Amino acid sequence: MTSPLARRRPLLAALMLGVALLIALPMATACGSPSAAPGASTVKEIAVTIAGRQVTPPPGRIDVAKGQTVRITVTGDAADEAHVHGYDKAADLQPGVPATIEFVADRDGLFEVETHDSKLQLFQLVVR
CATH class of the missing domain: 2.60.40.420 (Cupredoxins -  blue copper proteins)
Structure with a gap:
């Protein structure tokens, strides 16, 4: 039988990945990536x-x-x-x-x- 902690590891990993993406997205936008303000850099x-x-x-x-x-x-x-x-x-x-x-x-x-x-x-x- 698996422990409750072992069953939650995939959920915990997905949650950590989501947090990392939320932190990285504003930094990428500020650096002028294609997701910057539409039309501003074209x-x-x-x-x-x-x-x-x-x-x-x-x-x-x-x-x-x-x-x-x-x-x-x-x-x-x-x-x-x-x-x-x-x-x-x-x-x-x-x-x-x-x-x-x-x-x-x-x-x-x-x-x-x-x-x-x-x-x-x-x-x-x-x-x-």
Whole structure:
């Protein structure tokens, strides 16, 4: 016959494992693991192409979370400058060469992203 203590060992082991996991979970979250705040550490990739003064995808609004990193890649067929108003971020465009603008969207609002010389609207960035 087994003693009452021997019958409770599996339950005790499972309880100890559960306590260890509860202690470890907040530490993993604080260290930036994938279970950290949703959207806070992700990068929003936005790719735009300009050909014959046509923007692809067509200009529209793109939503991002406040605090999110935004990476905009623009490939055009003419020399120009892409610019994010309100953040004063820009990149020189050379024909056929992708140009990248990267920043943290740390201000709420609606921000125009356009080219300067050709005055094309690429999209509107909405930060909430």
